[in-house]
Amino acid sequence: MFYPNSIYLNRSASIAKLTTEKFDLLIIGGGITGAGIALDAATRGLKTALIEKKDFAYGTSSRSTKLIHGGLRYLKQLEFGLVKEVGSERAVVHKLAPHLVIPEKMLLPLYEKRGLGSTLTSIGLKLYDWLAGVKPEDQRKMLSRKQTLKQEPLLDPTDIKGGAIYAEYRTDDARLTIEIVKAAYQHSVAVANYFEAVDFIYEDEKISGVHAIDHITGKFVDVQATAIVNAAGPWVDGLREKDHSKKGKHLHLTKGVHVVVPRKKLPVAQSVYFDVGDGRMIFAIPRGRITYIGTTDTNYAGNLDEVMVEKEDAAYLLQAVNQTFRTINLTLTDIESGWAGLRPLIHEEGKGASELSRKDEIFESPSGLISIAGGKLTGYRKMAERVVDLVTKKYFHTRKLKPVATDSIFLASSNFKNYDEVKKYIQEVGEQLKPYFLENEATYLVSNFGKQTEQIISYLTLFEGEDHTFRLRKAELKFCLENEMVIKPEDFFIRRTGMLYFDFPQLAKATAIWIETKNDINHQAGVDDELQELKQWMDRAAHF
DSSP: OOOOSOOOOOHHHHHHHHHHOEEEEEEEOOSHHHHHHHHHHHHHTOOEEEEOSSSTTOSGGGSSOOBOOOOGGGGTTTOHHHHHHHHHHHHHHHHHOTTTSEEEEEEEEEESSSSOOHHHHHHHHHHHHHHHTOOGGGSOEEEOHHHHHHHOTTBOTTSEEEEEEEEEEEOOHHHHHHHHHHHHHHTTOEEESSEEEEEEEEETTEEEEEEEEETTTOOEEEEEEEEEEEOOGGGHHHHHHHTTOOOSSOEEEEEEEEEEEEGGGSOOSSEEEEEOSSSOEEEEEEETTEEEEEOOOEEOOSOTTOOOOOHHHHHHHHHHHHHHBTTOOOOGGGOOEEEEEEEEEEOOTTOOGGGSOOOOEEEEOTTOOEEEEOOOGGGHHHHHHHHHHHHHHHHOTTSOOOOOOGGGOOSTTOOOSSHHHHHHHHHHHHHHHGGGTOGGGHHHHHHHHGGGHHHHHHTGGGOOOSOHHHHHHHHHHHHHHHHSOOOSHHIIIIIITOHHHHOHHHHHHHTHHHHHHHHHTTOOTTHHHHHHHHHHHHHHHTOO
């Protein structure tokens, strides 16, 4: 199924619907899980709404390792069902957005003094390929010591005994989320960011809506719905407390940290997934001009809105890199930026952070509130399917609804058949950008926006100036302001483009485009205050 037109997220129209209409289903939480539920429900025929108290993908869904992966590490926990589900799902997500979910071969070094041996690794990867349904050409390839060091010369040769190459997919988690939100909107879902559910409404002790505040206007409104799903990620238990139903199982939050260094400081030849000797595995992933490193897995009990990379977290990652790669000596001063996210896992008594299951779980309260937590970015579609199945069984079993269709809805207006078509399109875009001396931006634009890139290029003629890169950023910002419900600078510079993480040096100079572009399209109010908020994000990301 392909929808060729650009999707205009109209917040005002959505607010009007939220405040005047009753919905079959209201979803609280605009991360990947909530977005997936909204798209699934709407395409089956339910009148659906989605609200988010911050921006879409504000929490966990913009702070992951940014991989659509098959869950190799979960084989250690014997979670075969989870590996099978997310492994097969990543192929589906790649089909829906091959420009955004990109094949990435991962090198797994094997060591003399730590980790699994070659035999166990070979068996494990073969099982992984089988469970995940990996195509024959992408299945694991075992390497000798010599082949491994040739594949990645930076590895310390004194401890290497071999290696393996296996298949993963790289993505931008926040962009994937916003494209799902846009697809849901096109299927008539009322969506609003900066729109917070502050309390619940009840009729005969059953939940029937929410009291909400529109943080942009400051107005309080009521939203009515037959069914309400709590998909608020780390904030799930907070909403369960408002419903007085936080009993029995509860969340166990763990923090995952990533740091970004210039590629020249860690010039790995490809993505590497390496053992650090304390039971954890860490990724080093090259991405354009940078390499990012992660992740940690530690218990977290702090402020959910101010999760930061602490110096000890960063030092742990850098030490692991320095021990693994023979000529690398990273220090805290090499870090450009970083991010920290929370995993909303289900608590299991006696288990540490790394031992907790990554399976999703659904809670039903006596009032009817349905909450979902746990799960993986890769498995968002199946999580959504399970939630909507429950909602339809509980509330709409007499209604004839359509079958699940989310495995055939292309994202970002991009019906690429495969990644080869994406690469061909990147070349075409590069030719279009040559007159603007911007052909090197083609990969970035297509990877983020797919065929919506054409609309961004069409805006270039609207902006003049000698700095062609900033001219393009203005065109990109105009597109996001008009099509992707960007409200604040952080929405654009963090979650629509990833500039805070992946191009921090440019961000320090690029904030001026926010003022200039908003002035050009008559969005001028509160610009100085908005940029102050962005400055706080920048300080948190690069405080080392």
